[in-house]
Amino acid sequence: xxxxxxxxxxxxxSKDFYGNLVLSDVSFELGRGEIIGLVGENGAGKTTLMRILxxxxxxxxxxxxxxxxxxxxxxxxxxxxxxxLDAGIGMAHQEFSLIPGFTGAENIVLNRxxxxxxxxxxxxxxxxxxxxxxxMRRRAAGTIAKLGVxxxxxxxxxxMPVGHKQFTEIAREINRERTRILVxxxxxxxxxxxxxxxxxxxxxKLAASGIGIIFIxxxxxxxxxxADRVVVLRDGMIVKDTPTAGVxxxxxxxxxxxxHVAADRVGEGVRSFQGDxxxxxxxxxxxxxxxxxxLSFTVRQGEIFGIGGLAxxxxxxxxxxxxxxxxxxxxxxxHGQPVLLNEPRLALQRGMAFVSxxxxxxxxxxxxxxxxxxxxTAMQIQGKYLRPVLGGLFRLRDEAAMRALTxxxxxxxxxxxxxxxxxxxxxxxxNQQKICLAKAFAVGPDLLFVSEPTRGIDIGxxxxxxxxxHKYNREQGMTIVMxxxxxxxLRAICDRxxxxxxxxxxxxxxxxxxxxxxxxxxxxxxxxxG
Amino acid sequence: MHSLKRIGADFGWPRIIIFLFLVAxxxxxxxxxxxxxxxxxxxxxxxxxxxxxxxxxxxxxxxxCGLNFGLSLGIIAGxxxxxxxxxxxxxxxxxxxxxxxxxxxxxxxxxxLYGKLLNKVKGEEMTIAMYVGFAGVMFMCIMWLILPYTAPxxxxxxxxxxxxxxxxxxxxxxxILNDFLAVSLGPVFxxxxxxxxxxxxxxxxxxxxxxxxxxxxxxxxGSNPDYARAxxxxxxxxxxxxxxxxxxxxxxxxxxxxxxxGFIQLYNAPLTMPFTAIAAILIGGASVKKASMLNVMVGTxxxxxxxxxTPSVINSWLQTDMSEVVRIVVSNGIIIYALTxxxxxSK
Numbered sequence: 059x060x061x062x063x064x065x066x067x068x069x070x071x072s073k074d075f076y077g078n079l080v081l082s083d084v085s086f087e088l089g090r091g092e093i094i095g096l097v098g099e100n101g102a103g104k105t106t107l108m109r110i111l112x113x114x115x116x117x118x119x120x121x122x123x124x125x126x127x128x129x130x131x132x133x134x135x136x137x138x139x140x141x142x143l144d145a146g147i148g149m150a151h152q153e154f155s156l157i158p159g160f161t162g163a164e165n166i167v168l169n170r171x172x173x174x175x176x177x178x179x180x181x182x183x184x185x186x187x188x189x190x191x192x193x194m195r196r197r198a199a200g201t202i203a204k205l206g207v208x209x210x211x212x213x214x215x216x217x218m219p220v221g222h223k224q225f226t227e228i229a230r231e232i233n234r235e236r237t238r239i240l241v242x243x244x245x246x247x248x249x250x251x252x253x254x255x256x257x258x259x260x261x262x263k264l265a266a267s268g269i270g271i272i273f274i275x276x277x278x279x280x281x282x283x284x285a286d287r288v289v290v291l292r293d294g295m296i297v298k299d300t301p302t303a304g305v306x307x308x309x310x311x312x313x314x315x316x317x318h319v320a321a322d323r324v325g326e327g328v329r330s331f332q333g334d335x336x337x338x339x340x341x342x343x344x345x346x347x348x349x350x351x352x353l354s355f356t357v358r359q360g361e362i363f364g365i366g367g368l369a370x371x372x373x374x375x376x377x378x379x380x381x382x383x384x385x386x387x388x389x390x391x392x393h394g395q396p397v398l399l400n401e402p403r404l405a406l407q408r409g410m411a412f413v414s415x416x417x418x419x420x421x422x423x424x425x426x427x428x429x430x431x432x433x434x435t436a437m438q439i440q441g442k443y444l445r446p447v448l449g450g451l452f453r454l455r456d457e458a459a460m461r462a463l464t465x466x467x468x469x470x471x472x473x474x475x476x477x478x479x480x481x482x483x484x485x486x487x488x489n490q491q492k493i494c495l496a497k498a499f500a501v502g503p504d505l506l507f508v509s510e511p512t513r514g515i516d517i518g519x520x521x522x523x524x525x526x527x528h529k530y531n532r533e534q535g536m537t538i539v540m541x542x543x544x545x546x547x548l549r550a551i552c553d554r555x556x557x558x559x560x561x562x563x564x565x566x567x568x569x570x571x572x573x574x575x576x577x578x579x580x581x582x583x584x585x586x587x588g
Numbered sequence: 589m590h591s592l593k594r595i596g597a598d599f600g601w602p603r604i605i606i607f608l609f610l611v612a613x614x615x616x617x618x619x620x621x622x623x624x625x626x627x628x629x630x631x632x633x634x635x636x637x638x639x640x641x642x643x644x645x646x647x648x649x650x651x652x653c654g655l656n657f658g659l660s661l662g663i664i665a666g667x668x669x670x671x672x673x674x675x676x677x678x679x680x681x682x683x684x685x686x687x688x689x690x691x692x693x694x695x696x697x698x699x700x701l702y703g704k705l706l707n708k709v710k711g712e713e714m715t716i717a718m719y720v721g722f723a724g725v726m727f728m729c730i731m732w733l734i735l736p737y738t739a740p741x742x743x744x745x746x747x748x749x750x751x752x753x754x755x756x757x758x759x760x761x762x763x764i765l766n767d768f769l770a771v772s773l774g775p776v777f778x779x780x781x782x783x784x785x786x787x788x789x790x791x792x793x794x795x796x797x798x799x800x801x802x803x804x805x806x807x808x809x810g811s812n813p814d815y816a817r818a819x820x821x822x823x824x825x826x827x828x829x830x831x832x833x834x835x836x837x838x839x840x841x842x843x844x845x846x847x848x849x850g851f852i853q854l855y856n857a858p859l860t861m862p863f864t865a866i867a868a869i870l871i872g873g874a875s876v877k878k879a880s881m882l883n884v885m886v887g888t889x890x891x892x893x894x895x896x897x898t899p900s901v902i903n904s905w906l907q908t909d910m911s912e913v914v915r916i917v918v919s920n921g922i923i924i925y926a927l928t929x930x931x932x933x934s935k
Contacts, residue, residue, distance in 0.1 A: 383818060403820030412818065420814045425878075430808070435819040438805055447796075454799040 063131025065090045065270045066111075066239050071125035073106055073117070080106050081294045084125070088239065088270040093261060095285030095302065096274045098314055102291040104274055108241055112149055113142045129239075146238040148231030150245055154223050156215045156230075162222070163198035163211035166230045172197065201233040204267075205260040221253035228257075232264060240264065241272045246280055247514075258284045276517075278307040290314055311517055328568070329553055331358035335537050336505055341388035342561075343372070343379025350375040350386075351561030357505070357539060362531050364552030364569070365541045368580050372561035373541050374415055377507035381405045381412040383420070392505060406439045411503035413494045415510035415541070417487070421494040424483035428475060429460040431482050431493050432467055436500045467496035471526055488519025495526055506530075509541045524551050545576055600873050602925065606890050613897040620904040625777040627897060633766065634892040636783030637848045640841030641865035642872070642888045643794055644834045648713075649879040650798065651830035652810030653706055655869075658717035659862035661702055661724050662838020665695035670843055670852050671751065674760055675739045683761035684847055691839040698724075699835030703828035714876075725859050732854050755852040762850045783848060790840070795881045797833075806830055810877060867891055867919040870927070894918060 064087040073081040081103045088094055098104050109116060110123050113136025117123060126133050129145055136142045142149075156165050164171075172193035178186035198211040207225050215223060224245055231240055242261075246254040254277070261284055265271055275281050281288055282302050290298040290313040298313045336357040343350035350372040357363045367373040379386030382402035390397040398404050405412075414420040423431050436442040443460050444453040464478035471492040475485055482493060491511060498506055508527060512520040528551050530536045542548050548555045549569040556566040557579035565579045617624050641659065648656045669691020678686040702720060709716045733750040737743055742755045756762075768782025797803045809816045809826040817823055842861075846852050869879060872887020898914050 381818070402817060403822075406820045414818060416814075420812075420818050423808055423811045423815050425811050426808070430804075434804070434808055434815075437801060438819055438821060441801070444801055452796075452800055454796065455801075455804055 063128070064088060065092075065130065067126075067128040067131070068107075068111070069126040069128065071107065071110060071123060071127070073103075073110060073123040075120055079294060081110075081123070084291070084294070084296055086289050086296060086299055088272060090238075090270055091265050091268045092287065093265050093271040093273055093285045095281035095288040096272055096291065097276070097278065097281055097288060097310060098291030102314075103294040104291055105243070107291070108149070108243060108272075108274070111142070111241065112147060113137060113139050143234065144236070146234075146236040147241065148234060148237040148239070149241040149243070150224070150227045150231055151243055154227055156223060156226060158216035159214065161212050161214055162202075162209060162218065162226045162229075163195045165215055165226055166198040166201055166211070166233050167194045168230065170234065197233065198229070201229045204232065204263070205229055206263050207256050207260055220248045221250065224249060224253075224257070225260075228260070232269070237269065239270045239272070241274070243274045244276065245273070246275055246277055254280060278310050281310065282307060314517060329361070331361050331553075333359045335359040335393060336539075337389075337391045338376075338380070339389045341376065341379060341386065341390065343375040343384055343386040345372075345375035345378050345384040348372050348375040348378070349561050350379055350558075353388075353558070353561060353563055355556055355563055355566070357537060360531070360535050360537055361553040362527070362538045362540060362551055364548035364555035365539065365558060366543070366545050366548050366555055366576070366580070367558035369543060371559050373543075373558040374509055375561070376558070377412055377509050377539065377541055378414075381410065381507065383412075383414075403439070406435065406501065409504040410507065411435070411498040411501045411505075412507040413491075413498050413509060413511060415513060417490055417494055417514075421497075422482045422490060425481060427479045428468075428473075428482060428485075428493055429457070429464040429478040432464050432496045432500055433460040435497055436502075439501060442500075463500060464496075467492075467499070471496060472522060486519075488515035488523070491515055491519065491523055492526070495523065499530060504537060506536055506538045507541070508538060510543065511540065512542070512544065512547060520547065527551060545573075603871060603873055603886065603890065606871060606894060610890060610893045610897060613894075613901050616905075617897070617901055620901055622900050622904050623776060625774055627900065629777045629779070630896045631889070631893045632784065633778075633780050633848060634896055635889055636765070636780050636787045637845045638841070638865070638868065638892055639787040639884065639888045640790055640837055640844055641861060642868045642884045643790055644837035644841055645865055645869050645874075646794060646798075646879045646881075646884060647806065647830040647833045647837075649869075649874060649877065650803075650810050651806045651827050652813065652877065653827055653830060654714040654717070654876055655866050656717060656831075656834050656838075657714055657862050657866070658702060658721035658724070659834065659838045659865060660721035660858040661698045662695055662835035663842045663858040663861055664724055664728050665698050665835060666691045666839035666842035667728075667852065667854060667858070668694045669839060670757075670846055671737060671742060671755070671854075674742055674755065674757065674852070675737055677739070679760050681761070681764060683757075684764045684843065687761070687843045688840060691843065692836065695836040695839040696832055699832035700828060702835065703831030706831060707824045707827055721862060722859065725856065729855050751854055753853065753855050753857075755854070757846055757850060757852060761847050764847050765844065766848050780848070783844065786844065790837070791881050791884060794837075802826075802829065863923060864891070864895075864919050867922040871922055876927070891919075891922070 066088040069085050071081055071084040084107060096104055111127060115138065128134065134145055136145070172190040173187035174190040175187050195211055202209045202211065205225060205228065209222055209225050215226060218226065228242065228245065231237055245257060249257060258280060261271055261273065273281065273285055282305060285302050288300060288302050288305060288310060289296060290310060292314060334356050339354040341350055341353045347370055353376065365373050365376060375384065378384045380390055382400050382405050386399045390399060392408055392410065397408055418424060423434070433443045437444060443456045443463065445456040446453050461478050467473065468475060468478065473489050473492045475489065482490060485493065511523050511527065524547055527538055527540065531538050540548065540552060552569050554566050555569055556563050557576060559580060567575055614624060614627070617627055644659055644662060645656050648654065669687045672690045673683050673687035676686065705720065706713050706716065737751055741759065742751050744750050744752055765782040765786050766780040770781050771779040798807065805816065805821045806826045806829065809821060809823050813823045868887040868891035869883055870887070871891050872883035874883040874887070895915055895918065898918060899910065902910055902914060
């Protein structure tokens with residue numbers, strides 16, 4: 059090699075947002091053909107670091123950064139993402155930036171389309187060239203082959219399964235001839251295990267061709283699998299930078315959270331319950347992508363009832379349907395009394411609450427204060443946090459009571475924020491999730507539905523969220539129905555776990571049952587009920 | 589320097605520039621022979637005259653229906669109330685408050701229908717609203733001729749039926765608010781105490797309303813409709829309520845305007861009134877999604893100040909009548925500027 063300089067070197071990078079230090083003195087290097095796994099809790103600074111690397115406007119608008127980014131030993135300071143592209147940095151985002159109405163091939167070569175001159179070029183110049191679709195298709199197919207995945211370049215992006223979208227996004231980045239550094243932000247989060255496996259194979263192939271890859275993921279076993287080195291960020295600092303050989307998932311997890319991860323189920327025997335609180339029979343819910351067909355179950359007073367299953371099988375539809383957010387039918391009884399479906403207000407008034415899986419879409423008022431977010435439902439449904447004025451003529455928001463309530467929850471749930479007046483959108487994912495929980499707790503429900511409570515949040519925050527549910531269940535006797543894709547967390551805190559397949563419950567098992575039994579249920583095999 | 593920049597960003601550069609321009613106009617006024625006390629009197633008067641129109645925009649902004657370009661519907665309701673009051677021969681305070689009461693049922697009906705329509709066109713409210721306003725005004729152009737009004741003060745003398753384009757309220761309820769507790773200083777300056785008090789009362793009531801349970805729900809609907817729905821709020825109902833309140837305030841606004849201006853203006857007059865109100869609230873620092881009482885007050889004062897001062901100073905200076913041209917350029921220019929540049933609310 060001509061120079062000893064690494065492909066990419068970050069030197070002493072620091073960044074603060076309005077005095078709030080999010081990165082402090084971060085340095086690491088990426089060599090040619092090397093794959094680095096970058097891990098850290100949400101809010102550890104991964105995204106900010108990548109934004110600096112990519113020259114995003116938001117960094118410059120908030121006062122720039124300190125430290126140096128060097129490529130091939132030369133310092134670069136990007137003014138915009140275009141500069142970063144020109145310098146050979148490609149990035150596949152967590153949220154896809156693809157054009158749904160275009161085919162895979164069109165997306166892959168977007169803005170670098172092959173052109174064919176026409177007669178109009180003589181007069182009007184280059185802009186009058188027409189697309190050379192055959193060549194575009196050939197180039198796209200070549201790139202897909204380089205990735206080593208099976209992907210039809212002629213399918214519209216809007217019709218692709220989510221895994222193929224991810225491959226298209228990556229293919230677009232490596233199609234650029236100069237791309238030498240590829241940043242992948244949570245590329246496997248939306249993939250099934252087999253798709254993730256294919257992606258990892260593809261990344262190895264790319265690395266072998268000399269591209270340096272930064273792989274950001276919460277799935278630690280994949281990081282160990284694919285990366286040559288793992289860099290662990292915690293609270294804006296690099297706490298570990300080590301080759302992956304010999305490192306275990308448990309090691310990385312404890313570096314990330316900086317404390318010992320409480321491993322397994324809280325040690326207690328099988329609890330006994332008296333009486334049923336909630337019966338569902340023959341429920342159907344028309345929720346796009348999560349259709350519930352014919353589903354029945356009973357929840358006992360005071361238990362934590364888990365519902366698991368693969369994505370798209372209808373487990374998310376259950377709570378959304380019962381709470382009236384999607385059209386539903388069937389018979390639902392709470393405390394033996396029938397619940398009228400399709401009326402969110404009635405469901406809430408009957409003493410049920412719901413923490414939605416769509417945190418930013420349904421769960422939060424992003425532009426309003428934390429106090430509003432937490433107190434709103436209780437105010438609207440139960441008339442809490444209002445004070446009478448003019449001799450009870452009408453009632454106004456009781457800002458002081460809302461603030462006190464919010465401060466309580468900030469303390470109890472350990473929410474990291476500057477004050478109850480902070481806007482919800484400024485919080486990290488885990489803390490937003492805690493706000494959603496606080497909103498539901500504030501209603502004081504008899505029955506709480508929690509949908510995907512730990513989706514997209516880091517290990518430390520996951521533990522806190524699960525602990526909060528556990529605590530409210532034990533201390534306040536709140537019955538909880540928890541829907542989650544993560545079998546491990548269902549087994550960690552639930553008293554019983556039901557598995558949903560094709561809109562029906564295939565079986566209910568105790569959490570201590572063998573993993574293989576759960577696996578069988580998820581694939582639609584019926585086994586003995588627990 | 590840094591802190592100056594901070595203040596500028598917080599308060600909004602457009603507002604600072606307009607404020608400084610206004611101060612400059614007041615300083616320049618005596619030099620071109622315009623009386624400052626007369627101008628000030630004018631500014632206060634017009635502030636009271638127009639603040640209800642600006643206030644009327646707040647509920648729809650908060651509920652996510654955008655800027656009410658169809659405020660003309662409320663104005664039409666107000667015109668119906670005012671003409672009915674004159675038709676009934678109500679004079680003085682009963683005439684004014686009678687006009688308010690008579691316009692309310694129309695405003696509620698129009699607002700309710702208009703709200704239903706806007707619920708069907710979510711995301712396109714502002715465009716549709718503008719057409720609804722225009723269509724309403726044009727429809728009423730026919731109705732003013734046909735409706736069976738008979739009061740001699742209002743109908744065309746030569747035809748014996750159909751309403752005139754401008755109707756004087758001099759014999760009915762002119763200056764009913766303006767003269768209430770009015771304070772005169774010197775020969776020309778007159779502070780319209782009643783009108784300002786009425787405006788402050790309206791603003792205070794709106795401030796209270798936004799802090800009630802319904803007001804809070806309305807703001808949440810504007811902020812995130814899905815969140816509101818999951819909390820048991822009927823999104824469509826809240827939006828309809830906001831439209832009805834906006835239309836009611838539009839009706840109140842035109843009647844307050846008439847008692848000060850002295851005339852009921854019919855036919856095409858309501859066509860462009862929403863635009864000046866919208867320009868005012870945008871100058872005041874509101875965005876398409878959020879507005880506060882401070883935005884309303886500051887915006888109305890700055891915009892009406894500008895409208896009063898620019899034409900009088902420039903006319904005296906250039907010795908020609910440019911007032912209408914200046915008014916149109918200023919108000920539409922501000923709407924364009926604000927709609928294209930405004931991304932966040934100023935304090």
